[in-house]
Amino acid sequence: MSDRFNKSGQVVSLRERAWAAAASVVDPEIPVLTIEDLGVLREVVEGEAGVEVRITPTYTGCPAMGVIAWEVEAALAREGIAPARVVTVLSPAWTTDWLSAAGRAKLREYGIAPPGRAGRRALFGDEAVACPRCGSDATVLLAEFGSTACKSLRQCQACREPFDAFKCH
Amino acid sequence: MSDRFSGMLLRRADDALVLGHRLSEWTGHAPSLEEELALANLALDLIGQARALYALAAEKGAGEDEDALAYLRSDREYTNLLLLELPNGDFAVTIARLFLYAAFMDNFWRAASASRDRDLAAIAAKAEKEAAYHLRHAAEWLIRLGDGTEESHRRAQAALERLWPYTGEMFEPEDEVLVAADVCPEPTGLREAWNRTVDAVLAEATLSRPAEGWMQSGGRAGRHTEHLGHMLAVMQSVARAHTGAKW
Numbered sequence: 001m002s003d004r005f006n007k008s009g010q011v012v013s014l015r016e017r018a019w020a021a022a023a024s025v026v027d028p029e030i031p032v033l034t035i036e037d038l039g040v041l042r043e044v045v046e047g048e049a050g051v052e053v054r055i056t057p058t059y060t061g062c063p064a065m066g067v068i069a070w071e072v073e074a075a076l077a078r079e080g081i082a083p084a085r086v087v088t089v090l091s092p093a094w095t096t097d098w099l100s101a102a103g104r105a106k107l108r109e110y111g112i113a114p115p116g117r118a119g120r121r122a123l124f125g126d127e128a129v130a131c132p133r134c135g136s137d138a139t140v141l142l143a144e145f146g147s148t149a150c151k152s153l154r155q156c157q158a159c160r161e162p163f164d165a166f167k168c169h
Numbered sequence: 170m171s172d173r174f175s176g177m178l179l180r181r182a183d184d185a186l187v188l189g190h191r192l193s194e195w196t197g198h199a200p201s202l203e204e205e206l207a208l209a210n211l212a213l214d215l216i217g218q219a220r221a222l223y224a225l226a227a228e229k230g231a232g233e234d235e236d237a238l239a240y241l242r243s244d245r246e247y248t249n250l251l252l253l254e255l256p257n258g259d260f261a262v263t264i265a266r267l268f269l270y271a272a273f274m275d276n277f278w279r280a281a282s283a284s285r286d287r288d289l290a291a292i293a294a295k296a297e298k299e300a301a302y303h304l305r306h307a308a309e310w311l312i313r314l315g316d317g318t319e320e321s322h323r324r325a326q327a328a329l330e331r332l333w334p335y336t337g338e339m340f341e342p343e344d345e346v347l348v349a350a351d352v353c354p355e356p357t358g359l360r361e362a363w364n365r366t367v368d369a370v371l372a373e374a375t376l377s378r379p380a381e382g383w384m385q386s387g388g389r390a391g392r393h394t395e396h397l398g399h400m401l402a403v404m405q406s407v408a409r410a411h412t413g414a415k416w
Contacts, residue, residue, distance in 0.1 A: 060295045061217020090221065091291035144306060145207040149214065169298050 021075040039098025050083030113165040131156035175231035182222035183249035189215030214299040240408035251388040252335035254397040265328035268307035272366040280354035315374025337384025
């Protein structure tokens with residue numbers, strides 16, 4: 001329940017251990033992304049009442065947030081980090097710009113086109129979306145509202161592959 | 170101040186929940202699978218906004234928690250716009266209502282993202298992006314219906330005529346103390362932007378703007394149409410039958 005040594009004999013603080021445990025939690029709907037990749041994991045602070053992990057919601061109505069909070073609690077418990085609590089913070093508001101570069105690469109590899117830079121133009125799909133399979137920019141929107149709130153459905157005109165695209169937000 | 174603030178949050182939360190519930194009623198009945206997913210997605214956004222607003226209102230002392238505010242208040246305690254509680258009607262009514270409301274909320278949330286209250290500003294910063302998607306989706310459909318077949322045009326025009334007397338309520342003044350403190354935007358100031366959006370889309374849809382006349386009012390004071398009670402009876406039945414249940 002405090003600082004420990006890692007394999008190389010260096011001191012690992014409780015905060016770092018809690019961060020590592022929380023950062024291992026993946027998005028239940030896009031399991032290639034951790035909540036660290038997503039930018040959902042914001043802060044880990046050590047206070048008198050124990051460890052506090054702060055997460056932020058992505059889409060307002062995202063049904064995954066409840067599961068994520070629960071998974072973080074479980075990950076902390078597995079590491080023996082207690083007392084600990086998970087707190088949701090709203091401000092500043094999450095945007096797709098918080099997706100890490102590693103997260104974007106993982107998304108593409110998984111077959112989901114990562115979002116462009118957030119902004120009202122991108123929001124309305126004015127920017128080209130590259131096919132995650134062949135890389136062609138010649139893609140068209142099939143349905144604005146896809147399998148989850150954060151994705152739309154597109155199709156590549158070059159390789160004909162239909163694919164999910166992460167919406168700008 | 171806290172009562173005023175939570176009152177304002179409840180008005181906006183009730184709006185989002187009531188329309189979110191109405192849209193969710195299309196699940197299993199929408200005209201196409203694609204549109205079914207779209208309407209369910211829109212409903213999810215609105216219910217998500219309602220949750221965030223209720224949770225914040227509960228924090229400010231408006232009630233025990235978001236569930237109590239959503240499921241254990243009667244129709245007279247709801248302060249949503251009458252426009253949003255009307256039954257879905259046909260697809261044209263559903264789309265026209267979504268359009269008229271989203272054209273307002275797009276501007277409302279954008280203005281509210283500059284709120285002095287950090288939590289409300291953060292909720293608004295997300296909601297304005299969602300409202301922009303809703304507005305675009307509804308506008309595209311309204312244009313397709315208005316500029317479509319004779320039948321779809323007739324129905325879209327009839328929907329506008331039916332809903333128009335309920336649009337005035339959106340612009341009723343917000344709490345002056347909150348407005349003066351830059352916590353909340355003043356709806357009356359958003360009317361011109363709304364007019365511009367509505368007129369541009371109606372022109373493209375070859376629909377005519379209904380004549381201005383007497384406007385319905387009362388939702389903000391808890392005086393509702395007969396429809397809200399029926400809607401809440403369905404929406405709240407499980408929570409009321411198993412009070413305090415967790416799942």
